Amino acid sequence: MxxxxxxxxxxxSDRSVRRTLRQPAAIIxxxxxxxxxxxxxxxxxxxxxxxxxxxxxxYFDFALxxxxxxxxxxxxxxxxxxxxxxxxxxxxxxLSLTPMSGAALVLGQLGGSIALGIFQATCYFAAGLxxxxxxxxxIAGVVVIYLLVILMxxxxxxxxxxxxxxxxxxxxxxxxxxxxxxxxxxxxxxxPLDLIPITWFRWVATANPITYLVDAARSLIIxxxxxxALLAGFLVALTIAIVGVLASAVALRGRLQRx
Amino acid sequence: xxxxxxxxxxxxxxxxRQSSSFFKNPALVLPSLLFPMLFFAAFAGGxxxxxxxxxxxYAPGYxxxxxxxxxxxxxxxxxxxxxxxxxxxxxxxxxRRLMLAVPNRSAILCGYGLAxxxxxxxxxxFVTIVALxxxxxxxxSPGEIAMLYVLALTSxxxxxxxxxxxxxxxxxxxxxxxxxxxxxxxxxxxxxxxPLQLLTGWIRHVADVNPVTFLLEGGRALLAGTTxxxxxxxxxxxxxxxxxxxxSLTSLRAAERR
Numbered sequence: 082m083x084x085x086x087x088x089x090x091x092x093x094s095d096r097s098v099r100r101t102l103r104q105p106a107a108i109i110x111x112x113x114x115x116x117x118x119x120x121x122x123x124x125x126x127x128x129x130x131x132x133x134x135x136x137x138x139x140y141f142d143f144a145l146x147x148x149x150x151x152x153x154x155x156x157x158x159x160x161x162x163x164x165x166x167x168x169x170x171x172x173x174x175x176l177s178l179t180p181m182s183g184a185a186l187v188l189g190q191l192g193g194s195i196a197l198g199i200f201q202a203t204c205y206f207a208a209g210l211x212x213x214x215x216x217x218x219x220i221a222g223v224v225v226i227y228l229l230v231i232l233m234x235x236x237x238x239x240x241x242x243x244x245x246x247x248x249x250x251x252x253x254x255x256x257x258x259x260x261x262x263x264x265x266x267x268x269x270x271x272x273p274l275d276l277i278p279i280t281w282f283r284w285v286a287t288a289n290p291i292t293y294l295v296d297a298a299r300s301l302i303i304x305x306x307x308x309x310a311l312l313a314g315f316l317v318a319l320t321i322a323i324v325g326v327l328a329s330a331v332a333l334r335g336r337l338q339r340x
Numbered sequence: 341x342x343x344x345x346x347x348x349x350x351x352x353x354x355x356x357r358q359s360s361s362f363f364k365n366p367a368l369v370l371p372s373l374l375f376p377m378l379f380f381a382a383f384a385g386g387x388x389x390x391x392x393x394x395x396x397x398y399a400p401g402y403x404x405x406x407x408x409x410x411x412x413x414x415x416x417x418x419x420x421x422x423x424x425x426x427x428x429x430x431x432x433x434x435x436r437r438l439m440l441a442v443p444n445r446s447a448i449l450c451g452y453g454l455a456x457x458x459x460x461x462x463x464x465x466f467v468t469i470v471a472l473x474x475x476x477x478x479x480x481s482p483g484e485i486a487m488l489y490v491l492a493l494t495s496x497x498x499x500x501x502x503x504x505x506x507x508x509x510x511x512x513x514x515x516x517x518x519x520x521x522x523x524x525x526x527x528x529x530x531x532x533x534x535p536l537q538l539l540t541g542w543i544r545h546v547a548d549v550n551p552v553t554f555l556l557e558g559g560r561a562l563l564a565g566t567t568x569x570x571x572x573x574x575x576x577x578x579x580x581x582x583x584x585x586x587x588s589l590t591s592l593r594a595a596e597r598r
Contacts, residue, residue: 110517121528124543128393128534259371266382272389282385 086182093181093189100163101193111155112201115148116208122147123212126271134276138303145209146299147270149226150291152201153233154261156194161241161254164190168249168336177337187242187329194238195231202230214302222301225311229298232318237261239325246332268292293317346443354438354451358425359458372421372459376414376467380406384474387533395538400477400564407471408559409532411492412552414467416499416523418460422452423503423519430511445596449588453500460496464489480565487570488562494577495555499523501584508591511598526552535560551576 101108123141130140167173176186206223209216216222244254267282268291277283286292297314300307362368384406391402398405429435439445468476478485503519510518530552531539539547547553554572561568 117525118528121525121543122533124541125528125531125533125539126387126390127540127543128538129387129390131393132389133392259375263374263378266378267386271382271386276389277386278389279385282381286386 086185089182089185090189090192093185094192097160097163097190097193098196101159101197108197108200111152111159111197112204114155115151115201115205118151119144119148119205119208120212122271129272132272132276134273136273136303139213141209141212142214142303143299144270145205145212145214145302146295147265148205148208149202149230149233149298150265150270150295152198152205153230153237153294154258154265155201156198156234157237157241157244157261158255158258159197159241160190160194160238161243161245161257162251163193164242164245165249165251165254168245169251173336183330183333183337187239187326187333190242191235191238194234194241198230198234198238199227202227209302216302217305218301222306226298226301229294229314229318232315232322233294236318236321236325239322239329243325243328243332246329246336249336264289264291268295270295290317290321343443347447350442350444350447351451351454354448355454355458358422358452358455362425362455362459363462372414372418372463373466375417376410376463377470379413380410380467380471383409383533390534393534393538396534398535398560398564399566400479401475403471403474404476404478404563405535405560407467407476408488408563409527409556410467410471411464411488412495412555412559413527414463415460415492415496416527417520418463419453419456419496419499419501420503420519420523421459422456422500423507424513424516425455426452426504426507427511427513427515430507431513435511439596445592446589449501449504449592452504453497456500457493457496460493464492478563478565480562484562484565488559491555491559491562491573491577494581498577498580498584501581501588505584505588505591508588508595511595526550530556532556551580 119141123139123144126144127140129135136143164173167176173186206226218225241254241257244257245251248254267285268289269277269286270291274283274286274292277286293310293313294317296310297318300310300314304310384403387406388402390396391398391405396402426435429438435448438448442448480488502523506515506519529543529546530550531547536544536547536553536557554569554576557568558570558573561570
């Protein structure tokens with residue numbers, strides 16, 4: 082049974098990865114847009130390096146971590162939109178007539194998100210190197226960032242899948258993108274928490290899970306091995322992944338009952 | 341069936357249809373109001389410490405500095421979003437029927453453009469109310485403030501003309517990024533976070549020749565009641581209007597030939 086499940090996961094995952102790689106229109110913005118924003122914000126906010134209390138690094142290094150977060154947000158749309166297309170085209174209905182396990186469907190769909198996440202992260206690292214960034218924790222830190230990226234791809238990808246299963250609409254899944262974008266901008270992406278003078282913004286950023294994800298990746302790039310930042314980041318990423326997968330499982334049950 | 345009166349009726353009809361369908365659909369209204377607020381909150385709230393950087397000398401303060409950016413950004417994107425509506429109308433076949441129905445097809449451009457202007461005016465009012473609540477201050481005279489709003493609203497026409505041209509040529513929503521990204525890049529290659537004189541490196545060189553820089557710096561000068569590239573800002577609107585107007589008209593002709 083275990084072998085059958087893993088075969089099913091592999092089959093769906095293989096389809097998801099191929100499908101993702103065959104959609105340049107989905108991949109290119111997910112890579113180009115964060116890199117473009119990295120260079121633009123690093124140029125425009127370079128003056129922030131002069132702020133008292135700003136870390137002793139270039140703004141480019143400081144901003145590099147944000148690209149990984151933006152990439153994770155694109156993962157939400159990717160996995161969810163593909164599944165919504167399957168629902169709209171009737172593919173999921175036909176699939177539900179087969180002995181395919183629900184768990185295989187959800188986990189397999191995440192394959193595309195993970196593949197895209199890894200590819201994105203590689204491009205972001207390359208852009209960082211071209212821009213002159215250095216990773217304070219070296220190769221080991223790069224590996225840890227990849228692990229965080231994979232966990233974030235699972236978390237945000239499964240949220241997209243849950244939205245797709247619940248609504249059956251690609252447009253509704255795309256509607257999640259602005260919401261996550263809001264969360265991104267209301268975090269510490271532009272300045273460290275200590276340098277945010279507006280009280281309400283600091284509160285929102287403190288309560289915003291994105292802050293901890295960005296800070297974890299950023300600590301590896303500019304600080305070194307910062308245990309509390311990494312623990313908080315991975316805990317948040319793990320929580321999002323668990324919530325996302327559970328939400329997907331519940332939504333899948335409802336979808337299959339309707340189907 | 342030619343003449344000004346039928347043309348005006350067509351413009352009004354298209355603008356009314358677009359505006360009513362827009363304002364009756366929360367899925368369209370909310371993002372158009374919330375996105376500018378997001379930028380305003382994120383930049384004015386999260387980056388206000390940048391006003392402590394030596395050389396930052398914008399007298400009305402950082403919130404006002406960002407308010408001008410949000411004003412232009414929301415106005416331009418209000419224009420760009422009308423391109424989505426046109427592309428959708430082509431996908432559903434409505435636009436082709438419209439092209440057969442109107443007495444003069446320039447009414448299509450003007451009707452959709454008027455709808456974009458109405459959308460942006462509503463967004464600007466909303467943004468301004470919120471900005472006043474959070475403490476935007478102005479040192480400009482009433483005439484200068486009025487000119488700031490006219491400048492911001494006319495920048496909407498540039499966004500509309502660009503997006504209408506794209507929508508008429510490609511007639512599909514899948515080219516939405518092509519409508520947005522060029523303006524997005526132009527906006528963020530201007531002095532968004534700090535004044536022009538505090539930018540350094542490659543972005544300074546780009547910002548020096550970026551037309552949006554003149555709009556932002558001109559707008560900020562009007563809000564602060566100081567001297568700035570206000571005449572150049574109007575020139576940008578004028579030249580941009582001629583260039584993009586030609587672009588959208590040739591796109592209309594291309595759509596007629598299809």
